[in-house]
Amino acid sequence: MTDTGGADPASPSPRPPPETPVPETPAPGAKADPRLIAAIVASALFMQNLDSSAVTTALPAMARDLNVEPARLGAAITSYLVALTVFIPVSGWVADRFGAKRVFMVAIVVFTLASVLCGRASGVVELIGARVLQGVGGAMMVPVARLLLLRQIRKDEMLSAMAWLTMPAMIGPISGPPLGGFLTDAFGWQSVFLINVPIGLLGLVMVAWKIPPVAPSNPGPPDHLGLVLIGLALALFMFGLETVGRGVVPPGLPQAGLVLGAVFGWAAIRHCRRAKRPALDLSLLRIPTFNTSTLAGSLFRIGAGTSPFLVPMLLQVGFGRSASEAGLVSFATALGALAMKPLARPVLKRFGFRQALIGASLLAAVGVALPAAFTPAWPAPLLFAVLALGGLFRSLQFTALNTLAFADVPPARLSAATSFAGTAQQLAPALGVVLATTTLEVSARLGGRHIPAEPDFTTGFLVAGLVIAASAPFFARLAPDAGEAVSGHGAGPAKRLPAE
Structure with missing residues (x-):
C-alpha cells in the first residue's frame, strides 16, 4: 500500500471536485446530544456486527439441522459479505436522495426482517437468500449511520461521538462467538438470528423518537x-x-x-x-487526512482484523480449551476497548492525531504480537490482561481513524466520503482473516504439519504485529496540526460540520 500524502500521483493535473448536492441539514431548532445520537446509531451497528460474528459459531448446528456439510454453509457467510460490500458504494447516493434518517430506518427494518427469514429458513437456498437480503440492509446501515451522525454534530463534538460509534465494531466481533455458542446450545441456531428482532425494534423506535429529521436532496442520477x-x-x-x-x-x-x-x-x-x-469519488484521496485514515488505516485494520480470528483459534485448537472458555478470554479485548472510550479525547487533545496515531499503532502492534508468547501454562487472568491491554490501544486507533477521516471533508462531500470509507473498512477485516489463515497454512506446511500448531500461531501473531507496525510511517507523514479543529490539539477553531 502506498500513501500518496493527499495527492493522486497518477493524475497529471488536479481535476476539480465533482459537483455535489447541498447536504442534508437538521430541521430548524432540532439539536440532540451527539452522544445520544451516536449511542442510538451504534445500537444498530452492534446488531449487525454481533450477527456477523455469532453466525460462525452456529454453523455446525445449522449444518446438522439443514442436513448439509458444514463447509457448504460457508456460502451463508460469503453471500452476506458479498451483498454487504457490493451495496455500500451506493449508500451515499441513496441517503442523499431519500434522506439519511429515512434510509437508516428502512435499513434497520430490512435487516431485522431478513434476520427473521434466516431463523425460519428450512434449506440452504432459503438461508442464502435471506443472508443476501441481510447484507443489503447492513450495507445501508453502516455508512448511512455514520453520515446521519456527522450531519448532526460540530467538529469539536466529533471525537466524543466517534468514541461511542466505535464501540460496536470492537465489542460485536468479540462478544459474538460466546453469545452465539450460548444461544445455539440453549435455544437452537435460529435464536442467533432472532435475537436481532428486539434489538432492531428498539433501535428503530429510538431513531424515530430521538434523532432529528433531515431532508432529502437531489444528488442527480447515480x-x-x-x-x-x-x-x-x-x-x-x-x-x-x-x-x-x-x-x-x-x-x-x-x-x-x-x-x-x-x-x-x-x-x-x-x-x-x-x-x-x-460512484466512488477518488478525488477525496487528495484530502491528506482522508487519504491517510483510509489507506494507512486500512493497513492497520488488516493487521488488527487477524486478532479476533487467531485468539479463539489458538485457545481452542492450540491449547485445547472449550469454546466457552475461549470466548470469555477473548472478551477481554472488548473490555479494553471500553476502558479507552473516556480516554480517547484527552489523549488526542494532548498529543494530536499525528503523534497519537504513530504511538497507538506501534503499541497496538505490540499488543497483537504478544499472544505469540502464550503457552498452555499461562493462567487465564494473565491472558485476559494481555488481551485487554491490546484492546485498549486498538480502540484508541479506531476512534482516531474514524474521526480523522472526516475532519477536513467538506459538508457537501460527506455522503461520498462515508461510502468510500465504508467500502474500505469492510474490505480490511476480510483481508485480515485471509492474512491470518494464509500465514497459518504456510507456516504449517513449512513445518510439515497438516493442522496448525502452536508455532504456526506464533508466526501468525508476529506477522499481524508487523503489518500493524508498517502503518506507522504513513501516519508520520501527517502534518503536525492535522485535524486540530477536531482534536482540540493546538488552537484550531471548532467548526460545525453541516452547512449552517
Missing part, C-alpha cells in the same frame, strides 16, 4: 456504470477471498474470482477518475 464495475469487482474479489482454499466450490473458481475482481477493479478506478459524479 453513476450506473461505476456502480456496476465496483459491484462486480467487489463481489468477485470477496467471493475469491471467502472461498479460496476452503473446498466449497470447484477448484480454480476462487482464483478466477480474484483475477476478474482485479480486472474489474482496475476498470472501475479508470472510470471513477474520469466520471463527473463517480
Whole structure:
C-alpha cells in the first residue's frame, strides 16, 4: 500500500471536485446530544456486527439441522459479505436522495426482517437468500449511520461521538462467538438470528423518537456504470477471498474470482477518475487526512482484523480449551476497548492525531504480537490482561481513524466520503482473516504439519504485529496540526460540520 500524502500521483493535473448536492441539514431548532445520537446509531451497528460474528459459531448446528456439510454453509457467510460490500458504494447516493434518517430506518427494518427469514429458513437456498437480503440492509446501515451522525454534530463534538460509534465494531466481533455458542446450545441456531428482532425494534423506535429529521436532496442520477464495475469487482474479489482454499466450490473458481475482481477493479478506478459524479469519488484521496485514515488505516485494520480470528483459534485448537472458555478470554479485548472510550479525547487533545496515531499503532502492534508468547501454562487472568491491554490501544486507533477521516471533508462531500470509507473498512477485516489463515497454512506446511500448531500461531501473531507496525510511517507523514479543529490539539477553531 502506498500513501500518496493527499495527492493522486497518477493524475497529471488536479481535476476539480465533482459537483455535489447541498447536504442534508437538521430541521430548524432540532439539536440532540451527539452522544445520544451516536449511542442510538451504534445500537444498530452492534446488531449487525454481533450477527456477523455469532453466525460462525452456529454453523455446525445449522449444518446438522439443514442436513448439509458444514463447509457448504460457508456460502451463508460469503453471500452476506458479498451483498454487504457490493451495496455500500451506493449508500451515499441513496441517503442523499431519500434522506439519511429515512434510509437508516428502512435499513434497520430490512435487516431485522431478513434476520427473521434466516431463523425460519428450512434449506440452504432459503438461508442464502435471506443472508443476501441481510447484507443489503447492513450495507445501508453502516455508512448511512455514520453520515446521519456527522450531519448532526460540530467538529469539536466529533471525537466524543466517534468514541461511542466505535464501540460496536470492537465489542460485536468479540462478544459474538460466546453469545452465539450460548444461544445455539440453549435455544437452537435460529435464536442467533432472532435475537436481532428486539434489538432492531428498539433501535428503530429510538431513531424515530430521538434523532432529528433531515431532508432529502437531489444528488442527480447515480453513476450506473461505476456502480456496476465496483459491484462486480467487489463481489468477485470477496467471493475469491471467502472461498479460496476452503473446498466449497470447484477448484480454480476462487482464483478466477480474484483475477476478474482485479480486472474489474482496475476498470472501475479508470472510470471513477474520469466520471463527473463517480460512484466512488477518488478525488477525496487528495484530502491528506482522508487519504491517510483510509489507506494507512486500512493497513492497520488488516493487521488488527487477524486478532479476533487467531485468539479463539489458538485457545481452542492450540491449547485445547472449550469454546466457552475461549470466548470469555477473548472478551477481554472488548473490555479494553471500553476502558479507552473516556480516554480517547484527552489523549488526542494532548498529543494530536499525528503523534497519537504513530504511538497507538506501534503499541497496538505490540499488543497483537504478544499472544505469540502464550503457552498452555499461562493462567487465564494473565491472558485476559494481555488481551485487554491490546484492546485498549486498538480502540484508541479506531476512534482516531474514524474521526480523522472526516475532519477536513467538506459538508457537501460527506455522503461520498462515508461510502468510500465504508467500502474500505469492510474490505480490511476480510483481508485480515485471509492474512491470518494464509500465514497459518504456510507456516504449517513449512513445518510439515497438516493442522496448525502452536508455532504456526506464533508466526501468525508476529506477522499481524508487523503489518500493524508498517502503518506507522504513513501516519508520520501527517502534518503536525492535522485535524486540530477536531482534536482540540493546538488552537484550531471548532467548526460545525453541516452547512449552517
